[in-house]
Structures are given as C-alpha cells and as structure tokens.
Amino acid sequence: MSETILAKDFLLSDNEVGAFIANGYHLVEPEFPEGFNESICEAIRNLDGNQGNGILNAVPLLNDVYEHPAVRGALSSILGEDYSMNGHRHLHTNPPGSKSQGWHQDGTNVRHHQVWTVLGMYYPHDVTPEMGPTVIMPGTHMRNAPTDRLQTYANLKGQYCLAVKAGTVAITHYDLWHAATLNRSERPRYMLKFLFDRNSEPTAPSWNHDPETAEAAAAQGIKQIGPQGYCSDYYKEWELRKELWHWMTGEGTKVPQGAFKDMLS
Ligand SMILES: O=C(O)CCC(=O)C(=O)O
Numbered sequence: 001m002s003e004t005i006l007a008k009d010f011l012l013s014d015n016e017v018g019a020f021i022a023n024g025y026h027l028v029e030p031e032f033p034e035g036f037n038e039s040i041c042e043a044i045r046n047l048d049g050n051q052g053n054g055i056l057n058a059v060p061l062l063n064d065v066y067e068h069p070a071v072r073g074a075l076s077s078i079l080g081e082d083y084s085m086n087g088h089r090h091l092h093t094n095p096p097g098s099k100s101q102g103w104h105q106d107g108t109n110v111r112h113h114q115v116w117t118v119l120g121m122y123y124p125h126d127v128t129p130e131m132g133p134t135v136i137m138p139g140t141h142m143r144n145a146p147t148d149r150l151q152t153y154a155n156l157k158g159q160y161c162l163a164v165k166a167g168t169v170a171i172t173h174y175d176l177w178h179a180a181t182l183n184r185s186e187r188p189r190y191m192l193k194f195l196f197d198r199n200s201e202p203t204a205p206s207w208n209h210d211p212e213t214a215e216a217a218a219a220q221g222i223k224q225i226g227p228q229g230y231c232s233d234y235y236k237e238w239e240l241r242k243e244l245w246h247w248m249t250g251e252g253t254k255v256p257q258g259a260f261k262d263m264l265s
C-alpha cells in the first residue's frame, strides 16, 4: 500500500468551504520535516537585500511550502484543481520598532464576489502578538472600501490576529482587509506572501463534497454573523455568500428559488 500523502487527502469539507465563503480566510498548518522552517529563516537572514519576485529563486525551499499536500489540497478546494502560482510574490519583513500599517486591500480595485485570487501567507517562525502579526478582518472580502477611508480605521471589533505557529499558511481571499501590526519584540517578523490564481470557472465542486449534506454544512458557514451581531448588512451578505457557494459548485451564479430555505431557522 502506498504511503504517499496526496493533496486529495487534504481537500476541504463543505463546511470548511462554507466558512471560507463567510470569513474570507482558511488556515493550514502543514507538517514539515524537523528543521524545515528554521532552514527557511536561515536562508532569509542570509539574503542580500529584498529579492522582490525573485524570492522563490533565492530561497527554492519555499517550493516545498506551496507544494505541500495540505496547502495544495486547500488551494485546489478554493481555486479549482487547475489553479496556478502567480508571478507576484514578496517577503514581508516587519522589523522591531515598526509602526502598524493601515488597513488595506491588496491590488487595484478590480473586485468581485467570486474567488479568482487568494494570498498564501506563510510564516516560517512562531509569531507572537508582540512580533507584529498580520491582522485580518474576517468577512470583509465582500466589502470594497477606499484605502483612504480604511486608513482612518484603527482596531476593529472582530479583527483576527495571525499570531500563528511556525509553518502556518494563511489563505485569504485577495480582497480581505488586512494590515501588518507594530512589532514590539526584538526580532524581525517574516512573512512570505505568494498569490494563487483560479484559471477556470468552476464546473463541479473541487473539494470533498457530499451532495446529501452539503447545503446544510455550507449553511453553517454561510449564516455566520459578524461581531456586531445581527444587522441588515449580514442579511445582505448572506445573499452574496449563497451566490458564491452556488458558483463554486459549478452551477452558475443564479441561486434557485428555495435553496437554503432552512438557513434562518
Ligand atoms: O507584513 C504583513 O503582515 C502584511 C503586509 C501587507 O499586507 C502589505 O504590505 O501589503
């Protein structure tokens, strides 16, 4: 019997896809060999300046992060099996004594309510709250906002701090609001940001889908409400989430009458 661990063993469940649709992020904690994350940190420390998009050539071991079956399984689930790595990538070093970044969405304002691009943010060492973790705001991937306005926001109720253990890969919808926070520690914080693209419209679920129970499982994620409690914004967003779920299952964007009818019960 083969011992090979395959990406298909790590596909997300209906419930996890529903949660991604609602929250706009999914965390993967791949098991890397002993010393693997430390080797990446060492390679980063020895770099001669920031390599920009050349970081993958400069630290080829990073291929093993994004080729890990647990990472591939999650990316395939969210972007389809034929997803690809984008040419844009960056090492984000957050040095001791840094200030917080403003809330922002990456890229330019070409936004939509589907999932065509995600970030895969890999942290090669434990990140404590003092070390300037990335902070994300769950659910904001469906809320386009001007950066000048976002810059005036400080702490938000419900924000989620990516104080994570070494090796974590945070997969986030490209439009999710996020920011680097101030580093109050003595150590630089590293984060590798790689982008991944969907290459085709979904024609079938690309995750571990059970048609019998899928709608109820997805509804668990879809009907989540934000930290402010129930308000009309969430009700409006549920419609977009249902539409995204339906699109991801390969059945187009028009949600049939009667789908998710039990969602509010
Ligand atoms: O360093 C981080 O945690 C986030 C950096 C970031 O989002 C950016 O520079 O676009």
Ligand SMILES: [Fe+2]
Pocket: 104, 105, 106, 178
């Ligand atoms: Fe960013």
